[in-house]
Amino acid sequence: MPFPKESLVIPTRYACVALLSVACVVISGTALYAEPVPIILDVDMESDVDDVGALALLHALADRGEAKILAVMVSAANPYSAPCADRINTYYGRGDLPIGNVRGEPIARPTGPGQAVLRNSRYARQIAEEFPGSLASGNDAREATDLYREILASQPDRSVVIVTIGYKTNLRNLLDSGADRHSELNGMDLVRQKVAKWVCMGGHFDRPRSEANLVWDSPASTDAIDRWPTAIIFSGWEIGARILTGAKLADVSDANPVRRAYQLYRGQIGGTRESWDQSAVLLAVRGVGEYWSLSPPGRVRSEDGISRFQPDPDGSHRYLIEKADPKQIAAELDELMSLPPKARD
Numbered sequence: 001m002p003f004p005k006e007s008l009v010i011p012t013r014y015a016c017v018a019l020l021s022v023a024c025v026v027i028s029g030t031a032l033y034a035e036p037v038p039i040i041l042d043v044d045m046e047s048d049v050d051d052v053g054a055l056a057l058l059h060a061l062a063d064r065g066e067a068k069i070l071a072v073m074v075s076a077a078n079p080y081s082a083p084c085a086d087r088i089n090t091y092y093g094r095g096d097l098p099i100g101n102v103r104g105e106p107i108a109r110p111t112g113p114g115q116a117v118l119r120n121s122r123y124a125r126q127i128a129e130e131f132p133g134s135l136a137s138g139n140d141a142r143e144a145t146d147l148y149r150e151i152l153a154s155q156p157d158r159s160v161v162i163v164t165i166g167y168k169t170n171l172r173n174l175l176d177s178g179a180d181r182h183s184e185l186n187g188m189d190l191v192r193q194k195v196a197k198w199v200c201m202g203g204h205f206d207r208p209r210s211e212a213n214l215v216w217d218s219p220a221s222t223d224a225i226d227r228w229p230t231a232i233i234f235s236g237w238e239i240g241a242r243i244l245t246g247a248k249l250a251d252v253s254d255a256n257p258v259r260r261a262y263q264l265y266r267g268q269i270g271g272t273r274e275s276w277d278q279s280a281v282l283l284a285v286r287g288v289g290e291y292w293s294l295s296p297p298g299r300v301r302s303e304d305g306i307s308r309f310q311p312d313p314d315g316s317h318r319y320l321i322e323k324a325d326p327k328q329i330a331a332e333l334d335e336l337m338s339l340p341p342k343a344r345d
Contacts, residue, residue: 036068037285038159040151043277044166045074045081046121047212049265053245054165054277055085056258056337058285059092063342067285070151070160071098073144075167075217077106077116082138083128084121087257090133092341098151099135100144102169110169110217113176117167117216123264131257144170145177145187152194153183160194163284165201165277166213172220175227192229200225201280203300203307205236205319215305222302225317234300234307234319235283239292240276242326247272248338258337278333283320291329293321 041058043051061067072089074082082101089097104110106118128135135141148170152160164171177187185193202213202221214221225232249259250270263269288294298315301308309319 036062036065037161038068038070038155039284040070040073040148040160040162041281042073042075042162042164042166042170043081043085044076044117044119044213045085046076046078046119046124048276049123049261049273050240050275050277051165052084052088052123052258052261053273053275053333053337054281055088056092057278057281057333059088059094059341060336060339061281061285062094063092063339069094069097070155071100071147073100073148073170074138074141075102075117075144075164075170077102077104077118077138078121078124079137079139080121080124080128082141083133083135084124084261086133086135086141087127087131091131091255091257093344095134098147099141100147100170101138101141102144102173104169110219112219113173115217116169119216123261126264127257127261130260145173146180146182148174149177149180149182149187149190152190155194157193158196161196161199161284163199163201163280164213165280167217168200168202168214168220168224169217171198171224171228175224188227188229195230197231197233198228199233199235199280199284201235201240201276203234203236203302203319204238205234205295205307205309206238208306208308210305211237211307212305214302214307218302218305221305225300225302231316231318232300233283233294234317235276235280236307236319237276239320239322240279241274242322243275243279243330243333244272244326245275245278245330245333245337248334252338253340272330275330275333278337279320279329282329282333288320288323291324293323294318295321
């Protein structure tokens with residue numbers, strides 16, 4: 001992430017000390033960021049394994065001081081999805097991170113409020129059973145809407161970045177929420193006051209066709225995108241499809257649940273998988289940087305899981321456009337995903 005110009009103005013008498021400090025940071029491999037980005041990550045953690053890779057990436061960025069993880073929300077009704085997220089958090093030394101789980105009638109394709117997506121997973125149950133953690137099932141996690149409201153109410157105005165790499169059920173429920181013990185604001189006003197932007201992994205912007213994160217609870221996708229009161233940046237399917245990661249996980253410890261999840265999903269150690277969710281997390285923490293460009297402003301409409309973008313100079317929605325070589329981004333993501341947890345006191 002490039003520094004703003006004003007951050008490079010250094011008084012002469014301190015120039016040598018400042019430059020030496022920067023050099024030490026670069027040599028040590030630790031990124032230099034003024035403030036870690038406060039992130040709430042909303043995952044399904046059941047369908048594709050890139051959810052696991054994205055959570056590992058976020059922990060690595062937090063270890064480097066680039067992100068502050070406020071919570072992990074789960075948008076799936078699979079009883080092992082939240083425990084799976086808990087096992088990954090525990091591995092990275094953050095077993096105390098709050099986890100929220102969607103509530104509602106488990107159903108394959110929700111048709112409205114009060115229902116939640118239920119799908120099978122190739123890895124969630126095994127990770128929950130094979131690795132240490134504290135959650136036994138999704139019902140042991142906090143109710144997601146209540147946790148969203150508690151965390152947002154406690155944060156500075158316009159500071160929180162929400163990243164969704166799963167279904168949009170939790171965000172629709174948040175917008176529908178009313179005043180409570182955490183805040184006198186309703187959901188719309190609470191989001192408007194506390195959220196800087198929403199980074200959404202979802203949609204196709206190279207051609208109109210359905211995309212999984214928007215289609216599984218399509219009523220929630222349509223509603224949340226239409227009503228969301230702050231900026232939304234979409235990382236479309238076409239972005240992550242060309243960024244292939246996971247090969248370096250073959251070289252990490254067997255104690256790493258991320259390695260095991262990729263093995264379970266692919267049926268083998270090694271190989272690669274598309275990085276839809278990791279791309280969204282990288283965007284949320286580092287911005288577009290030299291990785292991507294942004295579309296002009298506009299409005300996205302999602303109907304039956306199909307996203308359509310209409311340019312509008314007054315619109316608050318934009319989507320990513322490929323810029324850097326996907327192989328270069330993949331190499332950077334692979335390196336971060338395979339880092340061991342930072343040693344803690």
